Amino acid sequence: MDSVLDIVDTPPIARICGEPLLEIPQDLYIPPDALEVFLDTFQGPLDLLLYLIRKHNLNILDIPMAELTQQYMSYVAMMRADQLELAAEYLLMTALLIEIKSRMLLPTPKTESEPEHDPRAELVRRLLEYEQMKKAALQLADLPQAGRDFNIIQLWLDQQATEQLPNVHIDDLRHAWIGILTRAKVNRHHQIKRENLSVRAFMSKILRELRAHHHVEFQDLFSPTATVTEVVVTFLALLELAKELLIEISQSHAFGMIHVRSISPT
């Protein structure tokens, strides 16, 4: 033991190898209100067992099973409320320790063929593997880490090398048109009609509306706030659509409601 605490009024909580244990309980026996701290201190039953063995010089065989079990059971009781899974892991470890202890106490039948099997072997293997990884984790945490111990340099660049979509300028569209027109003129006298774009725009707009409603009343296509020009253009767009067989304009009787219907399949 590293030091003996001079707490005289506290009776030994546990005895390990006959020695009264006064300091371990500060780590091991945790009052319920300090459970959080306990859970932070140990990663789980393997970690706790390792601590017992390494720090307090316990031989795995000499772990006082009865007391350890009692301690573990009290952790389990504390954890049951919100740490059910962790409680189960401690419980499992307790069971494993008791099993090992009981098998150690049983006489081993000596057989020629089988080498003597130490019931502790598997637990020891696991403890060592865990301890090794625990150490490795500490060493990893000490390695210099980008952002923590050094910074990676990335200078400001005028053009960020992100994937860019092509840029199109309206002049590109103009050139594309000139290209088309030039070819059309060279190939044959392709007729490109004079067209007011606004009519085309309104044709698209009416089709979108009909796509949503399929069927609208004629007057609904004219906004009440429309200017005279807009009314004219909308009307022209309707005529053009009808001419191109994209819509059907119908009237069931004279002066009745005029219906505009999409004759596209959808």
Next chain:
Amino acid sequence: MSAPYHPPDSPEPSNPLTPDSIKRILEAALLTAQEPLPISELKKLFDHEFNAAMLSTLLEDIRRDWNDKGVELVKVASGWRFQTKPAMQPYLDRLTPQRTPRYSRAVMETLAIIAYRQPVTRGDIEEIRGVSVATSVLKTLTARGWIESVGHRNVPGKPALFATTARFLDELNLCSLEELPPLEEMKSLIEAGDQNHELPLPEFTPSTESN
């Protein structure tokens, strides 16, 4: 390379910084900064131990030190920063060759036809261009969100009718289709003296139309 790592000691006030180490620290800070650093920020590096005049002098020093490099220290509105010299750009561009992609002629002409003649079917586009239109061309423009199908023409095959979207206008900085270069002017360039068999349409002021 994993040099053995020794956690850096906290800066020792007992060990006064030489101008060279101050410059080293300034460089390290400016090279790692995400944004230009003003002197007021750089002072923090040294717990305000040095005044602005002193740091400015050292920054000018660093600027000279880097004269021969491909990277230079410059002062911009919001502070000091390192940036590459323009002469480096042709080399650096080779690392990211797809920096300024362009659409093919087929894509551009298809877009122009849809913009000016909408709503049009693929057949219309093919008729005007005089060649067939690859599906990939329409897909490119649809994926970009610049064109969409607004219905189907009621002829055999029910071909989709394409029109440009509001996004197309947004991304080309247009308020409405009327702001596209007028066809008339281009046509006169090419088909001077061509007869017009339609009456001129009334003048139209850009409306609220832009979906």
Next chain:
Amino acid sequence: MSAPYHPPDSPEPSNPLTPDSIKRILEAALLTAQEPLPISELKKLFDHEFNAAMLSTLLEDIRRDWNDKGVELVKVASGWRFQTKPAMQPYLDRLTPQRTPRYSRAVMETLAIIAYRQPVTRGDIEEIRGVSVATSVLKTLTARGWIESVGHRNVPGKPALFATTARFLDELNLCSLEELPPLEEMKSLIEAGDQNHELPLPEFTPSTESN
């Protein structure tokens, strides 16, 4: 500086690059790159005019040139990059008050198991640690880009197999997994010949293990 270099039959003999200008270009590229640059990438800067050996020599040259700076050129798993020296960190931390938090023991132990035992399933990690592994632990490491799922073990449930990434190596300044700190041989828990458990306990030296 460096030994004079004669480019091997450059396509443009008009203006051959001197070793110094090659170094300038390499520096500019490495200082602006978002990721470490392998030699294969650096070759592109010069349209593959120079071979790997030549570029390596110049990179070592640059590394030496920067020896006295607060910034160093290092080689990590995915290539070469510039980074600040650890000695700069205390100063740089003054610019960004919120320090990178240290990871919890659960995170670091999980990372160690994945690094040293990869590829492993979550079940393997739980078996070694003796406790269940919270999903948040794996998420933290995945979000940092340090681990990734590289496949599934062909057992019921097809659990994902985790491995560390190149970025993990990069951010820990490593070139390969071999450079990880070697695993320590642990002191035996059962002394040799410890068959008689009635005997007094053998002397035990406290390990360096600390919580």
